[in-house]
Structures are given as structure tokens and as C-alpha cells.
Amino acid sequence: MCGIVGLYTKNDRLRPELGTLLSSMLIQMSDRGPDSAGVALYRKPAAEGNGKVTVQSPDLDEESMQSLQQSLDAVFGSVSLTRRANHVVIEVPGNAMEAAHMIEETHTDLRVTSSGQVIEIFKEKGLPKDVVNQYRLDGVDGTHALGHTRMATESAVTTEHSHPFSTGLDLCLVHNGSLSNHNHLRRMLMSEGIRFQTDNDSEVAAGYLTWRLSQGDDLEDALNAALRDLDGFYTFAIGTKDGFAVLRDPIACKPAVLAETDDWVAMASEYRAIAQLPGAENARIWEPEPATIYTWGG
Amino acid sequence: MKEFNLDQEEIRGLNQHLHDMPSTDPNGSVTVTNPAGKHALAVGIDTPAEVTIEGHVGYYCAGMNQQATVHINGNAGPGLAENMMSGKVIVSGNASQYCGATAHGGLLVIRGDASSRCGISMKGVDIVVGGNVGHMSAFMAQTGRLVVCGDAGAALGDSIYEARLYVRGSVANLGADCIEKEMGEEHLQEVTELLEAAGMTDCKASDFRRYGSARQLYHFNIDNAY
Known part of the structure; x- marks a missing residue:
């Protein structure tokens, strides 16, 4: 059920x-x-030409958010992050699906929950x-x-x-x-x-x-x-x-x-x-x- | 008259009150407000009480009812009046799947539509539906009467035993071993009485067609074995 x-x-x-x-x-x-x-x-909606990728990570804190910002900036040039508990919505330049695949490859500690122009997915046990x-x-x-x-x-x-x-x-x-x-x-x-x-x-x-x-x-x-x-x-x-x-x-x-x-x-x-x-x-x-x-x- | 406002009171309190009524107030009446789709309201009553629920109810409302009359002024979720033994359950709106399942007696009236599996395995209840019934209605129905003023969905009366089905509108198709049967005088009489009991006198018994068992499936026949 x-x-x-x-x-x-x-x-x-x-x-x-x-x-x-x-x-x-x-x-x-x-x-x-x-x-x-x-x-x-x-x-x-993400800005024109951008996409949104939502990721989940079990242990996010201020410190790891900073290093995430730096490492994602290094991959994509410049991204904006919005944290919601253990999920982060990342606005990336270009196609969100390609960005999601790139995040999965470069950040194996993150789990992508959604990608698109407007969607954000948050999910958890409990x-x-x-x-x-x-x-x-x-x-x-x-x-x-x-x-x-x-x-x-x-x-x-x-x-x-x-x-x-x-x-x-x-x-x-x-x-x-x-x-x-x-x-x-x-x-x-x-x-x-x-x-x-x-x-x-x-x-x-x-x-x-x-x-x-x-x-x-x-x-x-x-x-x-x-x-x-x-x-x-x-x-x-x-x-x-x-x-x-x-x-x-x-x-x-x-x-x-x-x-x-x-x-x-x-x-x-x-x-x-x-x-x-x-x-x-x-x-x-x-x-x-x-x-x-x-x-x-x- | 006792009133339960389910915004403030627990369902257990309501049902306990109803279960205590045979000794405290056997012919009393109870009104329930703000049901908000909650489950298992007015179940297991065994007294000629009058219960009125103002609003939509969730699963298993009026299950196992004996003697009481339960009015639902709204829609009902799945499993309405399941295993009713006697009394009356009357819904002003629609009922979800398997209403009247396995019910042994009493009268179940749905003024709107009933969804799939209406009267599944009915064992003596009378069901009168003002609108349509969904697919697989009266599946393995053993005895009792089902009157449908609208249309019936697919596989009506599949594997039916001795229940009698009356449909005024169209039947999408009949289930295994269910066939159309002649409307005799006694059947017209029966439908008239059931429509009267349900307060649906704008329908004429002569507009209904009767369906029932061909009695080929429930006697063992090697051709039916796979």
C-alpha cells in the first residue's frame, strides 16, 4: 500500500x-x-538558458556546502545553490539532464533526485x-x-x-x-x-x-x-x-x-x-x- | 439526540457510543459532523438506531451493520456496508469500490453511482443503485438482489451463484456464467418493492432487465477445469 x-x-x-x-x-x-x-x-523556473538539478546528500552542512559550491563552480563555471535540509537545488547553465549526468560522475557522494526547468524533488525515509x-x-x-x-x-x-x-x-x-x-x-x-x-x-x-x-x-x-x-x-x-x-x-x-x-x-x-x-x-x-x-x- | 463532531472527537468515541446504545438508548439517534473522509465510521452497530453522517466518509463505513439505519449525506469510500447483516445504509452521493461486499442482509441504497465490484460476494443483501455500477459488480454473488437504475460496467455477475440482478440501462458485458433471464410477474413485483424501499419510485420496474446464473459454472464440469 x-x-x-x-x-x-x-x-x-x-x-x-x-x-x-x-x-x-x-x-x-x-x-x-x-x-x-x-x-x-x-x-x-530556471533562468533562460539554465536548468535546475536537485541533489540529495546524507551529510550536508555549511562547510560541505561551501566545498560543493567551489567544486560545482569548477565544473560548470558558475552555479547557484539553494539548500533545503539534505537536498540542494543547483541552477546550472545549459541542459539540466547533461548537468545531472555530469554531477553524478564528478560528485559520487551526491544523488540526483530531479532535473529540468522547474521540477524540484525532495524525498526521505521516515x-x-x-x-x-x-x-x-x-x-x-x-x-x-x-x-x-x-x-x-x-x-x-x-x-x-x-x-x-x-x-x-x-x-x-x-x-x-x-x-x-x-x-x-x-x-x-x-x-x-x-x-x-x-x-x-x-x-x-x-x-x-x-x-x-x-x-x-x-x-x-x-x-x-x-x-x-x-x-x-x-x-x-x-x-x-x-x-x-x-x-x-x-x-x-x-x-x-x-x-x-x-x-x-x-x-x-x-x-x-x-x-x-x-x-x-x-x-x-x-x-x-x-x-x-x-x-x-x- | 447525540452529536459527534469529528473535528474534535475521536472515531473510537463515536463507535463506542454506538456499541453501547443497545443498553443505553436502543432507538436513539446520532448525528456525525465533519467526517472529512475518515475511516471505519459507524461500524458494528447492533441496535435500531438512526445515524446520520453529514459529509464524505472514507473506508469501511457502516460495516457489519445490524438493525441500524445509517444515512451518509455525501460520498462513501471503499468497502461501504461490508458484511452488513440487517438494517439500512443510504448514501446520497457515490460509493467507491466493493460496497456491500459479502453482506448478508439489509438494504443498501446508493443514490449516485457505485464503483467497481459493487455487491461482490453478496450473501443476501439488497442493493439499489440510482446511477451506474462499475466493472465486476456482483462478482460471485451468492444470494440477494442488486438493482441498478443506470448502466453496469464490464463483467457483470461474473461467476454468479443465486443472486438476482436487475439493470435498467446498458450492460457493458456479462461475466462468466451470467446470462440474461426473462422478467416474470414476480420479478416485476420484486423490483417495484425494492425501488419503493429505496425511495426511487421515478423508475418503472418494466424498464429493467434481469440477469442471473446459467448454473453451468458452480456445478463441477470437467470442461470448466483448466
Whole structure:
């Protein structure tokens, strides 16, 4: 079992409160996933010509931040670092994916959690409330966000096995369920050049979408292909640079609730997460149909 | 009348009060406010109480109900009225998956839609749904009646035993060993009574079609073995 949540703002009203709202949604999903938690925030676009890479390191302090700044400056010329607990958002010149690969090669103590123009991913072992407090998500702005609380079934409880998974620029996926053909798909995707950090099944789903998008699919095409190629149980919430999508497998035994108002679209494993949002009591609420793609924005 | 505001009070307090009612207030009524999608509200009641929940509820609401009437003015999460024995559960909105699962008796009324696996393994409950039901509804349904005023999703009545299914709208497809059957006088009568009991008298019994077991699957037949 896991808990997943997603929040997509339709106008500027709620954007300053994105982090606060997502945190309260995520905490409601603690019973579904007490092992680890993570969030993907779409916010604060990198300057023209730059990208953002989020990295995690178990032991960051003032001193190591300074040496990180120096060593990254040496690699990229000049970078700006924004620390959030044990994660750092690095704004780099040029393509964020290339920069992420370079960071992985030159700084083996850092773990890249996301790369893109707008995405930032923070994730850690522990109870959702401890994780969101650690990252001080209250008051963090943004346009849309995904969150995940994990009860591990397929692979180990570690920071790197925590969701969300991002395998491509600004693409992110959270998953409740389990895939049964992930080893086969991972081998196929690796031969297509997709990089994986773990043996986790959900990371394969993210990698699969990245691969389809790189082949020229739009998100809807990629999700249609996923319905054909992914075997197992899943409710996915997916974020792109400016879009948000939800998909359930054809059996649809993993729960999902969608709700929409004039100001926001929200998805959660259970209504009690959505109940935290302003105007939830008057929202249009429905259960996403099996094997049906729902998208907003993008 | 007792009121529980779940913004301030614990679910355990609510359920304990309901469990104590046979000796303290057997015919009493209870109103629950601010349920906010919380789980396991009003479960295990065994007294003819009247319980009204104002808002959306989470998993397993009104499970194992006996005698009580539970009104939910909102939507219900998965597992509504699971294993109900008697009494009534009435939802004004929609119900999520497997509502009325394994229920032995009583009446479950969903005014909106019910999701997948509605009435799975039902064992005598009557279920009346004002809207549609999702896929795999009445899977392995043993006995009882399911009345659907809207449409039914895929694999209706898969591996059904002796439950009787009535659908007014379309059926995406029937599950294994489920077939359409003739509507006799007694079936029209039965549907009329169930619609009346559910307060859905704007539907006519004659608009419904009946589905049930072909009785080929649950008798051992070597051709059904793989």
C-alpha cells in the first residue's frame, strides 16, 4: 500500500500556498505509507538558458556546502545553490539532464533526485510529517506538485527507493501499486539509453514514460502505450513541466479520487487528503475510471 | 439526540457510543459532523438506531451493520456496508469500490453511482443503485438482489451463484456464467418493492432487465477445469 497525492493549480490564487497544501494532503496519507515520503514541486523556473538539478546528500552542512559550491563552480563555471535540509537545488547553465549526468560522475557522494526547468524533488525515509517538516514546505510556492507516502512492497526502504521518481527532464511519477513486468521493461529501457538509480518497479514506469516521450509521443500517447506495456496494479499521478495526469490500470483496485474546483485539480488515494483543500466540500468529486487517461495543462 | 463532531472527537468515541446504545438508548439517534473522509465510521452497530453522517466518509463505513439505519449525506469510500447483516445504509452521493461486499442482509441504497465490484460476494443483501455500477459488480454473488437504475460496467455477475440482478440501462458485458433471464410477474413485483424501499419510485420496474446464473459454472464440469 502507498499513498499518492497531486495538486495542480488553475490560477495564481493558491500558488503561494502550494507547499503548505501539499504537506497537509501528504500527512493525511501517513497510514498508507509510513516508511518514506517525498514531494515533487514544480516552481520557480530556471533562468533562460539554465536548468535546475536537485541533489540529495546524507551529510550536508555549511562547510560541505561551501566545498560543493567551489567544486560545482569548477565544473560548470558558475552555479547557484539553494539548500533545503539534505537536498540542494543547483541552477546550472545549459541542459539540466547533461548537468545531472555530469554531477553524478564528478560528485559520487551526491544523488540526483530531479532535473529540468522547474521540477524540484525532495524525498526521505521516515514518517510523512517528519519529512515535510524537515523540508519546510510550508509557504513554498509553485504551480503544481506531487507527493508520495510509501509502504514498501517491491524493494528496500531507503532514501533512493523513495518516490517520486524522475527519469527525464521535468517528468515525474508517483505510483500506488506494483508492476509485475518491471525487470523485463527495465532491461529494454536500459538498452534504449534510459538510466535507472534503483531496482524499484515505479522507477521503471517513470523511465518508460521518459522513453516514450523521447520517441516523440505526447503525454497522452505515452500513457496509452503504458496501458498496453505495463503489467500490474497501478494508480499513477504524473507531472510534467506544465501538465498533470492521472491513470489507473484496467482492474483499478488501487484507490483514487479526483476533485476539481475553479481554482485547482487534486488527486489522492483517499478523499481525506483532498478534504484539506480550500473549497473541497463544494468540489466536483469523482473516481477516475479504469484505463482512462485524465490530463490537465501541458 | 447525540452529536459527534469529528473535528474534535475521536472515531473510537463515536463507535463506542454506538456499541453501547443497545443498553443505553436502543432507538436513539446520532448525528456525525465533519467526517472529512475518515475511516471505519459507524461500524458494528447492533441496535435500531438512526445515524446520520453529514459529509464524505472514507473506508469501511457502516460495516457489519445490524438493525441500524445509517444515512451518509455525501460520498462513501471503499468497502461501504461490508458484511452488513440487517438494517439500512443510504448514501446520497457515490460509493467507491466493493460496497456491500459479502453482506448478508439489509438494504443498501446508493443514490449516485457505485464503483467497481459493487455487491461482490453478496450473501443476501439488497442493493439499489440510482446511477451506474462499475466493472465486476456482483462478482460471485451468492444470494440477494442488486438493482441498478443506470448502466453496469464490464463483467457483470461474473461467476454468479443465486443472486438476482436487475439493470435498467446498458450492460457493458456479462461475466462468466451470467446470462440474461426473462422478467416474470414476480420479478416485476420484486423490483417495484425494492425501488419503493429505496425511495426511487421515478423508475418503472418494466424498464429493467434481469440477469442471473446459467448454473453451468458452480456445478463441477470437467470442461470448466483448466
